[in-house]
Amino acid sequence: MRNPISWAERQSAKSWYRWSVFATVVSGTFMVNVDSSIMNVALPVLEREFHVGPQLLQWVISVYLLVITGILPIVGNVSDRLNRKNIFISGVAIFTAGSVLCAFSLSIGQLILFRALQSIGGAIIMGNVMSIVAYIFPAGQRGRPLGLVGSVVAAGTIVGPSLGGMLIALFGWRSIFWVNVPIGLLSVIASIFVLVDICSDRQTRKFDVLGAFLFFIGIVSLMLFLSEGQTWGWGSYTSLSVFAMSAIALGLFIWQELRSPDPVIELSLFRSGTFSIGNIVGYLSYVMMMFPGFVLPLYMHHVLRISTAHIGLLLTPQAIGMIVFSPLGGYLADRFGTNWPTALGMLVGTVGLWMMARLDPSSSYFDIVAAMSVFGLGMGLFTSPNNVAVLESVPIEKSGLTGSLIATVRNFGRVSGVAVTVLFLQISGNNLQTVTGFSKASAYTFWGAVALGALGTVLTLTRVFPGHKKVVNQVSK
Structure with a gap:
């Protein structure tokens, strides 16, 4: 009954x-x-x-x-x-x-x-x-x-x-x-x-306990290395030991997943070009978001001599742009499909980073607000269509794992984004203690972010054109 x-x-x-x-x-x-x-x-x-x-x-x-x-x-x-x-x-x-x-x-x-x-x-x-x-x-x-x-x-x-x-x-x-x-x-x-x-x-089937344990050790060790490497010293014994632990654990995790009858993460999902590229560009987008979040407050303080209260206000246009335009990106995905909105969003976000790379000691509040607004608009347009593309590329019964992977990519992108940003500032070769030096280092760092945005734009465009399936399948392999 x-x-x-x-x-x-x-x-x-x-x-x-x-x-x-x-x-x-x-x-x-x-x-x-x-x-x-x-x-x-x-x-x-x-x-x-x-x-x-x-x-x-x-x-x-x-x-x-x-x-x-x-x-x-x-x-x-x-x-x-x-x-x-x-x-x-x-x-x-x-x-x-x-x-x-x-x-x-x-x-x-x-x-x-x-x-x-x-x-x-x-x-x-x-x-x-x-x-x-x-x-x-x-x-x-x-x-x-x-x-x-x-x-x-x-x-x-x-x-x-x-x-x-x-x-x-x-x-x-x-x-x-x-x-x-x-x-x-x-x-x-x-x-x-x-x-x-x-x-x-x-x-x-039987839950893959070993795979879950190896993933946890591997990803937590990697995040510790990325977040604390600057404090410990990238070449220190502690940093190298934690990184080695991460590499070994993640290597064993992949080996375990390939032989497990019911793995924690089904690596076969990455054979889908849409799934693979969606996660790659999603990761790049969250790395990109950390550039203005980390560099601009320091730039406004050291170079433009803006008060702390005003710095907080000047950082809000990005978040406001994402709040306003994320639903629009979702609407465009429902109306026209996910490919064009993701490509357009990534391109607009890259333009926002380009505007930040052109900031100098004479820049005004308007220049900062305009750059942050354009960047927030682009990331808002990009994020929801990309999430839809990833979720709809897998069977609905695997949407829990897929949603979790999207959230994992978001957190991992944020942590590694800070490390990448600091790395760009360091390798710029400028004295970060002077106004001129920090200004040049910031420009160098934002140009690095523009390069990441350009890469993300190219990857999203591979899904737009008729020959995209061949390209994305090669990438996923």
């Missing part, structure tokens, strides 16, 4: 219901992205509260990013095996419980440990949002909601520091964790009643 059809299943074909599901799941991703940026403003307060230095304090932020990136593909694989509704609810519950524990922390060690727990919930949320949206919305209608997911991610990142500063000033640092609790509880309750069961029909 069949189980009775739930109310959610009866409503699943209706447009208003799809958007209700969308609102339910993005509340979780908004909370996670707010929390990823809200901690930055709390660091000085935590330093005084726990009497610790920056070397230990940085792990409050680093452990969150490392754990999320290290387990995202594992989360996606598990979600594709089980009921994605239940997995998502468990993620929100873990994140909320982690927030409560963080608020009760009595030492910096406890806070770091509970941030790690919180990040597990965050990874589960991030790894399922896109797959749930892709499941609820049919092909040809996914661009707009996925574009809005990009807007929510950007909005959460923007809101984090300002919200954190206000809460800390009014209620103390523990309030930045308590604020997650009502949102998390509402998200859990809404998910229970609104989300439909999403289960895979494929036969469940």
